[in-house]
Amino acid sequence: MRKSKLLILFLLGMFFLAFQVVERALFSVPKNWPKPAYDFKKNPLSKEKILLGRVLFYDPILSQDNSISCASCHSVYTAFTHVDHNLSHGINDRIGTRNSPALMNLAWHKNFMWDGAINHLDMQALAPISHPDEMGENIQQVVEKLNASTLYKQLFFAAYQDSLATGENTLKAISQFMLTLVSSNSKYDSVMRGTSKFTEQEKSGYVLFKKNCSACHAEPLFTNLEFRNNGLPIDTNLKDFGRMRITQNASDSLKFKVPTLRNLEFSYPYMHDGRFKKLKDVLYHYTHLVQTEPNLDKELKTPIQLDSKQQTDLTAFLLTLTDKSFLFNKDFAYPREILKSN
């Protein structure tokens, strides 16, 4: 009698466990969010491919001298950017020309980089892998190194039922991991879902945000994914004209991709070249320093006016975009159990 009760309990337990496993989807669109731009049908997610992508993301094998990984400039604890570095660092201590962007909610992006040079998430990793100031490697060489590694033979087999690494499979696995980096659990999100409430200060900040910022930093991604000239004076050393380099169209001069504001508490420094260390520097730029270039964004033609109380309120709202469950998600962390020797 007791045995059969135990058996029933055991079976019930298994039943619920199985359900839980099924319920934890690998990717889901948060409520009221737009449809992702990424075509998942061409690269269906699996646990094994995401893991392979995560290992690749953290493995310096992608760089020429095995010293730099994606995570070197995109650290999980700082919303996948390089904290306290205005410009990205590469192999042999070389310095790039741009601030590494924070990585999150990439499934919704149609193009990548500050100037939109990359047209698909799958192709994004090729740029830092190949850039002489970043990983200084090339994808042919990376694939050769992966095919010489017992660890990767196992990981590729688990992911693709084929131990042979190819450029396609390598890049798609990295995409899979990046696609899972969804940040949608900030205080702002719980307020929108009705499970939490803004303070008076945050509420006032939200009103100011909608009036002054949301034309470009549109909810719920907090970017409209477009390229805009936000009136920054050009850095005469870097001479970076942004989007114009890609389109070769003068009207795109000094336009850069609007970055998301999610997790901005952790993703400093700010702007494409990381010129501003503090949020208050950013607000000072928008209220006092906007340059009136010919193709300055129309939203900025009339200067934004915020007194010091309003700036404090706006900042309080912006801090509600911090998503601790994203920043401290174990699924995104260094795969210690696999890359133990590194």
Place this chain on the structure above:
Amino acid sequence: MYWVQTKFRVVMLLFFALTSSVSIAQVTTQISIFPRWHDQSLQANTWLPLVQTDSIQITQLRFYVSNLSLFYKGRKVWSEPNSFHLLDLLEPSSFNLSLQLPQNIEYDALQFNVGIDSATSVSGAMGGDLDPTKGMYWTWQSGYINFKLEALTARQNQELVYHIGGYQAPYNTLQEIQVRFEPNSDAKIYLQLDKFFEDMDCSKINHVMSPNASAMQLARLLPNLFLIGK
């Protein structure tokens, strides 16, 4: 009830018979492209006469042939599914394209693109000849190199690097090529590379490595290089 099942079986049998007969009636047809320099076959890494005064060595010639289709009397009669071929002068067999054609198909023209179309260019990572490890994908700015030609000139001792690509207006460098031949004759297509240097001054344009006006100018030369062979 029984006769319904039997009827269904007969229909299924007929269906299988039909589909299998269709799949049997395929023939492999070889279409070859012959890289040429004037009236000779083009050799890599050997000195060739250039204009009147100089010589040239072709060190690299790689390009994509895609979206192959056949025409008969102006109508499209066949198009190759998933049609992407990387041709490489250093791998001569890549210039022989094996096409799976339906039996008894009549055709008098072949059409293809040199390069990769814009829809494919924005579709993410792909395998086979489109795998980025093939060295035909730009890394700093997304897009395939449609036509890659590298060479050296003797007298001016100049390195020529032409990486012609770009899939977006105004620099969409994809080129459509059509060659006509005697109905159902063995298609023998010449790639007359010397013509590339006829209408272009390589001492002026010597490095093209991004989608721009020069890339466009060079891309427009490409259709003239493909001729029906004798």
